[in-house]
Amino acid sequence: MSPHSSRRPLALAIHGGAGVIEPGSLGADVETAIHAELARALDVGHAILATGGTALDAVEAAVTMLEDSPHFNAGRGSVFTAEGRHELDASIMDGRHRRAGSVAGLMTVRHPVRLARRVLEDSPHVFLIGDGAEQFADTQPGIERVPNGWFSTEARRVQLRDAQQREQQAWQGSDDLRGKYFGTVGAVALDSRGHLAAATSTGGMTNKRWGRVGDSPVIGAGTWADARCAVSCSGWGEFYIRNAAAHDIAARIAYRGDRLRDAVEDVILGEVPQHGGDGGAIAVDRDGNLALVLNTRGMYRGWVRPDGTRGTAIYQDT
Helix, strand or coil: CCHHCCCCCCEEEEEEEEEECCCCCCHHHHHHHHHHHHHHHHHHHHHHHHHCCCHHHHHHHHHHHHCCCCCCCCCHHHHHEEECCCCCEEEEECCCEEEEEEEEEEEEEEHHHHHHHHHHHHHHCCCCEHHHHHHHHCCCCCEEEECCHHHHCCCHHHHHHHHHHHHHHCCCCCCCCCCCCEEEEEEECCCCCCCEEEEEEEEECCCEEECCCCCCECCCCCCEECCCCCCCEEEEEHHHCCCCCCHHHHHHHHHHHCCCHHHHHHHHHHHHCCCCCCCEEEEEECCCCCCECCCCCCCEEEECCCCCCCCEEEEEEC
């Protein structure tokens, strides 16, 4: 890394999902564990940036750490489908060249974000799903595979039972789902060369059917990166898709010259809830400004700013 590049700002933000998280509802031990795991993901991602690594490497590494935690709905700890299995989605995007890779409906890939990175780098495509994505994984050395049950936790099994019980009591899929999930994990980064990247990974929505896919693997909805900003979203995916939320944030910066925070707030506090959805987003711009915005009661999140200040948070008012 040259002396010139070392003076450029570095920035990193991560999230572990947005939803109804009431203060005190998690218990002190769980809160402590979540803060510690967010901090570890920050450490891994920022160490890459601090030693001259790329934003793309940093977001992949941070998300991989979060995928291994049972506290977040991605990788281990993913929610159950209605059939009692796990279907995992992820995406990653390089802002420098707008290269992207996405995967959906994975059943055996331990780290979906790593396979998304391989789609970006080792395939002519952007988005692979289901059996085809699994077959592509078969061709990729170093992509770790696990039985589908490896992703299971008892807490997610309880969530499935609760969701199915509500359904039997005439929820029938038309009810208000706001806050009834803890959506995704994600990361955004700015590296010493001034390049940006974003990545997002999820287990989807509890009790999902019919191969449902949300916004997390959809480029422009749950993930976006270009030369001006990088965005990773978390929330009720249908509304992030319908509003092209991640790209809308970037477009407000590119076409109107909006400040990063203004753009994120307009979409997350305006467009998404106006159309019936909820959730949050993290974003970073090319100057190292960070925005971590949520319209729910909580969003697991962490950050390292260009001046080195850092922190983690769970609830809306922290």
